[in-house]
Amino acid sequence: MNFAVFASGNGGNLQAIISALRVQKIRAALQLVVSDRADAYALVRARKAKVPTLCLNPKNFETREAFDRAVLAHLKERRIDFIVLAGYMRLFSHHFIRSYPNKILNIHPALLPAFKGTHSVRDAFQYGVKVTGVTVHFIVEEMDAGAVILQEAVAVGPKDTESSLARKIHRVEHRVYPKAIDLFARGKLKLTGHTVKII
Ligand code: GAR
Numbered sequence: 001m002n003f004a005v006f007a008s009g010n011g012g013n014l015q016a017i018i019s020a021l022r023v024q025k026i027r028a029a030l031q032l033v034v035s036d037r038a039d040a041y042a043l044v045r046a047r048k049a050k051v052p053t054l055c056l057n058p059k060n061f062e063t064r065e066a067f068d069r070a071v072l073a074h075l076k077e078r079r080i081d082f083i084v085l086a087g088y089m090r091l092f093s094h095h096f097i098r099s100y101p102n103k104i105l106n107i108h109p110a111l112l113p114a115f116k117g118t119h120s121v122r123d124a125f126q127y128g129v130k131v132t133g134v135t136v137h138f139i140v141e142e143m144d145a146g147a148v149i150l151q152e153a154v155a156v157g158p159k160d161t162e163s164s165l166a167r168k169i170h171r172v173e174h175r176v177y178p179k180a181i182d183l184f185a186r187g188k189l190k191l192t193g194h195t196v197k198i199i
Helices: 012-022 041-048 064-077 094-099 120-127 162-185
Strands: 002-006 029-035 053-055 082-085 104-108 131-138 148-155 189-192 195-198
Touching: 002 012, 012 029, 012 041, 012 162, 029 041, 029 064, 041 053, 064 094, 082 162, 104 162, 120 131, 120 162, 131 162, 148 162
Parallel strands: 002 029, 002 082, 029 053, 082 104
Antiparallel strands: 104 131, 131 148, 189 195
C-alpha cells in the first residue's frame, strides 16, 4: 500500500512515522509528503528522509476544490492508496473526501468527541479535565466526527502546564499513530457503521 502524509507544521508525527517505517513497524510505503505551507518544518524532515514532497499554496487557487483537485492529480500520479493527516490544518472539499472514502486517517490531540477543533490541548487544559488523550480516527465530511480507530488516555497531573501536557500528548501520538497506520495498511481495521473493529 502506498500512502501520503499531509502536514502543515512541525512534523513531529511525520518523524515518528518515518522512524517506524525504517524498522518495519509500518508495512506500507510513504511515497509523498504534502503541505499547504512552504515554511512547514515537516517538509525539511521529509527531504532529509529522501521522501518526495509536494507544496502547493492555497492562495494560488480560486476555490478549495480547485486546490484539492490539483493535490488529487499528484496523488493519482503516485498511486496513493491512503492518506495520513499529521497536523494538516486545512479543511478538505467534499470532492476530496469522496475521492478517498474511509481512506483518510487523522490524529487528534484529545479524546474525541471531546475538544474538537484546532486548540484541543489548550481547550482541555483550560477546562480542567483530569484525563484527556489522543484519538486516531477516519476523516468524514463533518469535522472530527469520523469513526475512532485507536484512543489512548493521558492523565493531567496537578503540576502539569499546558506545555507539559502537550509534550505528554505528543509522546503518546508518536507511539499510537504508527500502530494505527500499520493496522490500516495490513487490512486489520473493519469499519461497521461508526465502529472500527481490529480483526
Ligand atoms: C498534533 O498534536 C496533532 O494531533 C494536531 O496537530 C499536532 C501536529 O504536530 N492535530 C490537530 O490538532 C488536528 N485538529 P506535528 O506537526 O508535530 O505532528
